[in-house]
Amino acid sequence: MxxxxxxxxxxxxxxxxxxxxxxxxxxxxxxxxxxxxxxxxxxxxxxxxxxxxxxxxxxxxxxxxxxxxxxxxxxxxxxxxxxxxxxxxxxxxxxxxxxxxxxxxxxxxxxxxxxxxxxxxxxxxxxxxxxxxxxxxxxxxxxxxxxxxxxxxxxxxxxxxxxxxxxxxxxxxxxxxxxxxxxxxxALVGFTLQPSESFFKELSGISLDVVVKVENRELIGSLLFAHRGVTGPVILNSSLYWQKGHLEIDFLPDINIETLLNSGKSISNLLPIPKRATKAFLDKLNLKDKSAKLLTKSDISRLKELKKYKFAPAGTFGYSKAEVxxxxxxxxxxxxxxxxxxxxxxxxxxxxxxxxxxxxxxxxxxxxxxxxxxxxxxxx
Ligand SMILES: Cc1cc2nc3c(=O)[nH]c(=O)nc-3n(C[C@H](O)[C@H](O)[C@H](O)COP(=O)(O)OP(=O)(O)OC[C@H]3O[C@@H](n4cnc5c(N)ncnc54)[C@H](O)[C@@H]3O)c2cc1C
The missing domain is CATH 3.50.50.60 (FAD/NAD(P)-binding domain)
Structure with a gap:
């Protein structure tokens, strides 16, 4: 038998x-x-x-x-x-x-x-x-x-x-x-980019500590700009909860923009992120790198966008890179x-x-x- x-x-x-x-x-x-x-x-x-x-x-x-x-x-x-x-x-x-x-x-x-x-x-x-x-x-x-x-x-x-x-x-x-x-x-995978974020590619290799809001969750950790898009622990965790649509990223979680405004220093000297990243963000926001004292109201509100940057991924890197x-x-x-x-x-x-x-x-x-x-x- x-x-x-x-x-x-x-x-x-x-x-x-x-x-x-x-x-x-x-x-x-x-x-x-x-x-x-x-x-x-x-x-x-x-x-x-x-x-x-x-x-x-x-x-x-x-x-x-x-x-x-x-x-x-x-x-x-x-x-x-x-x-x-x-x-x-x-x-x-x-x-x-x-x-x-x-x-x-x-x-x-x-x-x-x-x-x-x-x-x-x-x-x-x-x-x-x-x-x-x-x-x-x-x-x-x-x-x-x-x-x-x-x-x-x-x-x-x-x-x-x-x-x-x-x-x-x-x-x-x-x-x-x-x-x-x-x-x-x-899931637990990086995100690919829409054309509106193609400037992220210039930042490849840079890692920033950020806060991401996704589907009513707030996740803290490092984001890594990569050749194909964004990855790093906070992004991998975001991919678990992301369901299409946008995420909100605070690229300056430890910075209160208002406290910078009286300084005579330029924005690129005030923001605690690599100069290459500041330059790319300022270009994206159509802002000149000038003394914080000289920022207009409209400049300030554009700069504040870095604290609630709306990012809609095109998709993910897929199963070949996903941990789960x-x-x-x-x-x-x-x-x-x-x-x-x-x-x-x-x-x-x-x-x-x-x-x-x-x-x-x-x-x-x-x-x-x-x-x-x-x-x-x-x-x-
Ligand atoms: C690169 C990478 C790194 C990871 N690192 C971590 C980590 O550090 N910590 C963590 O918690 N999780 C990690 N994970 C996730 C973790 O590996 C999985 O969640 C876990 O292995 C799931 O266990 P499982 O037994 O359900 O499946 P698996 O461990 O995937 O086992 C399933 C088995 O079934 C076999 N199988 C599938 N189909 C067939 C078939 N048709 N015939 C015969 N056999 C088949 C497979 O070959 C495999 O051996 C990682 C995943 C990856 C890809």
Missing amino acids: AKVYNNIILGGGASGLMLAANLDKKKETLIIEHNSKLGAKVLVSGGGRCNYTNRRVNSSNYLAKKDFINSILKSFSNRYIDNYFKRRGLDSVTKNSHELFCKGGSKDLLDILLKETRDTEVKLNCKILSVDKSKDIFFVKTSCGLYRAKNLVVATGGLSFTKLGASDIGYKIAKSFGHTIKTPSA TKGGIDVDEIEALTLESKKVKNLYFLGEVLDVTGELGGYNFTFAFASALCCAKELN
Whole structure:
């Protein structure tokens, strides 16, 4: 008779590995992965040092249904995840006061997951094609044959970085079982420019600390002018909330324009940004670089535009540069405590394939790991 696994995990990335690591080893589990190695994204993440969690995590760091994310983070917190890796020998380093990275590189964290899953059967170079269910058994059709399981876990991630293995198979499987997919799009990604901002290109390489207002959120951080548009942490986070239309950027967050006006110094000497940027902004505002004392009312109101600059991106740099995919399987159709589908018994979804997206700072791995741990508790 054909073999029936207890659990088949589709996708050997962050959430699939964390699940396999925490499953009862007496129950037969199979991981199916089409890359030639497990954990490809983990390895390149965080610039090679994997920002695996954050000292401060709450639902406001996510674009997600509050109750759903809160329930998962309550079951398995950032502290639990940090301790999980530390207990297994991971050395961490903290950046920006609360982001936790691997001190020796992402490989250290991946090695822990690989060690914990060494007894789990893995099929590499094996592409998942489709899934059916009949009489309580899931049938997984792949490029290397047909596999059967009692429990099926979809941990195939989002659409970002196809070169690291991303595909739309998770959405296809979910749809085939009647799930709703919230339209996916690239997130944690830079913005491209409309012709009105083509002057930004001249500023390529300059980084400024700014405040961005987007969809009722105020985000603080650095913006980097790039060849194709704008990027940098504050822009990547803005892309999570941006829905078309404009953002408002304060390029001079620490400056009150009124306090500059009595100075005899020129504008370019007063503004605390690189001269190249001041010149480009003044050209855009059609302002001469003159003594602040000589500014007319109209000059002052134009200068103040730099504190609420309306910027409408043309689009984003797309999936090839995006760290994550926002949108995905509607979490109203998923049990938060177990990650089981409310539509199909013994079918589970973890990580980025769900409609939960975190900001920059380790929030996406936190969710991938925490959702996997909730599911492991259910399956054991
Ligand atoms: C460059 C980069 C850097 C990042 N850095 C960070 C960071 O520092 N901190 C952070 O929190 N987040 C980071 N992220 C986001 C983070 O990597 C993801 O959110 C996380 O990996 C999601 O985990 P997952 O298990 O849901 O999906 P993944 O880790 O993407 O795993 C999905 C797996 O499924 C496999 N798969 C897909 N389709 C098929 C198929 N048809 N057949 C077989 N296998 C398939 C894939 O190959 C992959 O191995 C980064 C992302 C990128 C692209």
